Amino acid sequence: xxxxxxxxxxxxxxxxxxxxxxxxxxxxxxxxxxxxxxxxxxxxxxxxxxxxxxxxxxxxxxxxxxxxxxxxxxxxxxxxxxxxxxxxxxxxxxxxxxxxxxxxxxxxxxxxxxxxxxxxxxxxxxxxxxxxxxxxxxxxxxxxxxxxxxxxx
Numbered sequence: 786x787x788x789x790x791x792x793x794x795x796x797x798x799x800x801x802x803x804x805x806x807x808x809x810x811x812x813x814x815x816x817x818x819x820x821x822x823x824x825x826x827x828x829x830x831x832x833x834x835x836x837x838x839x840x841x842x843x844x845x846x847x848x849x850x851x852x853x854x855x856x857x858x859x860x861x862x863x864x865x866x867x868x869x870x871x872x873x874x875x876x877x878x879x880x881x882x883x884x885x886x887x888x889x890x891x892x893x894x895x896x897x898x899x900x901x902x903x904x905x906x907x908x909x910x911x912x913x914x915x916x917x918x919x920x921x922x923x924x925x926x927x928x929x930x931x932x933x934x935x936x937x938x
Contacts, residue, residue, distance in 0.1 A: 826935065829928070829932055830932040833925060833929040834929075834932075834933070839925055839926070839929055842925060843921050843925050846921045847917060847918045850914075850921070851902060851914060852898035852899075852901045853901075854904070854905065854913050854914045854917060855901040855905045856898075856901040857909075857913060858904035858905070858909045859901060859904030859907065862897065862900045862903070863897070874886035
């Protein structure tokens with residue numbers, strides 16, 4: 786998953802990118818939580834038990850969501866990203882020139898999600914990120930309350 790997430794073209798072309806794996810993350814996570822809820826409860830209680838760890842966990846979740854929110858408010862990120870390239874990889878032929886060119890394009894460039902963060906500077910980006918942060922924080926607080934109440938019972 787981490788390797789796929791590093792591909793520089795997340796929406797297709799010569800890269801698989803997260804576009805094929807991300808749709809499966811939430812369903813698999815929900816299935817795992819449902820199947821192993823009893824076994825995961827002590828670990829979740831330990832992770833969210835203190836206010837500091839709760840804040841770190843919430844901050845990490847919002848940080849992961851931030852590029853997606855930025856892209857919502859700056860959708861021209863993808864076309865602009867492709868305008869920066871003038872390199873056209875040579876066609877398949879003798880030698881490794883084609884594959885070396887593709888490797889440089891896919892792994893050697895600045896990640897596109899850094900460009901998407903510019904959308905957070907818009908008023909809509911600020912409001913949306915604040916709403917995401919409030920929802921994530923509220924969900925974690927409710928989960929923590931449930932975990933601590935179940936431990937007390």
